[in-house]
Amino acid sequence: MIFKFEDKILKFLKENIAVVALFAAIIINFIIRYSLRDFTNSDLSNPLTSWYNELKATGGFAGLGHQLNDCSYNLPYLTLIAFFTYLPVNPADAFKVSSGIFDFIQAFAVAWFVFDITNKNRNKAILSFIIAISSPIVLLNSAGWGQCDSIYTAFAIFALIYLNREKFLVSFILLGISFGFKLQAIFVLPFFVYYYFTKRKFSILYFGIIPIVMEILSLPAVIAGRGFLDVFRIYLSQTDWYPKMSMNYPTFWNLLNNEYTISSADTYVIMKTMAVMTPILIIGCFMFSWIYNNIEINTTNMIYMTFVCVMTCVEFLPGMHERYGYTAEILLIVMMFISWKVIPLVLAQLLILITTYGNFLFDQLVNFTTMAWLNAIVYFATMIYITYEMVIVSEKKGKN
Structure with a gap:
């Protein structure tokens, strides 16, 4: 025989299984990510931590004024690293936590898209969020590797969402932010070109928003002494890096x-x-x-x-x-x-x-x-x- 309070608890859990699963998945994710806090690799120690150390030794944001050793990442991400130098945290933790935050933002973008696709099915949106934050690729990329792929991908997904909603200015601003963090954002650009060509709902000038946003994100480095066009030169050099x-x-x-x-x-x-x-x-x-x-x-x-x-x-x-x-x-x-x-x-x-x-x-x-x-x-x-x-x-x- 089951107690009444047990029956009420089980009934509540069953009626709210999606929300319960969401909170359980978030807790489990935090446990997994915490367990990987000491996991290191060659990319995390060199170059990421070495760039952190170089920026810290040269004055944080002031250090953005010169080219870092063996650095192929763009100025917006280096600005984020410069910000880390002012925090009383281990640099590896800073890389992993910041990417982890964007894992959840990215998962929210996925859930938003799924919510639209499934005619506002809340349970499917929640399930997609759980899968997006729990994917082994996502966990290893940020919590293990300390990489920032969730940052540019999150902004790229949001750019697609706002393009779908025909909020073109917001969409291209978000795409510009995505470009600012990783050149691989260019993989989604062909679709934006196709959308422009076939739908004809915005001017080609909207594509000019992308470099403007990249430049705005690079202002701390420009103020520190980097060239106005360095944000673009870095990507041009990356093609043969x-x-x-x-x-x-x-x-x-x-x-x-x-x-x-x-x-x-x-x-x-x-x-x-x-x-x-x-x-x-x-x-x-x-x-x-x-x-x-x-x-x-x-x-x-x-x-x-x-x-x-x-x-x-x-x-x-x-x-x-x-x-x-x-x-x-x-x-x-x-x-x-x-x-x-x-x-x-x-x-x-x-x-x-x-x-x-x-x-x-x-x-x-x-x-x-x-x-x-x-x-x-x-x-x-x-x-x-x-x-x-x-x-x-x-x-x-x-x-x-």
């Missing part, structure tokens, strides 16, 4: 040769132009098919189209790191709530990314040729699925 066809991510180019050759500078010089042009050509073909088939840019198709752009860039561009698939992984979480059929592809992509993370963080031996085959299969399977959903399924719905 890693002169290799592949950087620990099993791209299409790993199918052509072994890891040693594909990682050589000589191969990069020969293949660079082809590797840069290939994703442009593929994305262009997709866009042509969308226009030819009169594909509507609704909320669901916006996610599909953006994913196509991001994943194609990651799969075919040279010099791709394992972390560059981060935004695609977050978009896949949203896609799970469009259709359960995409879940196997989500899990496959997650396992590929986990393996590459393991290679860097835990010295896991990886056969990159095999992984490249698996990644190519997952990529093409996902593209076929998206094309089917956007062209065939939408056409059937239109006839009905």
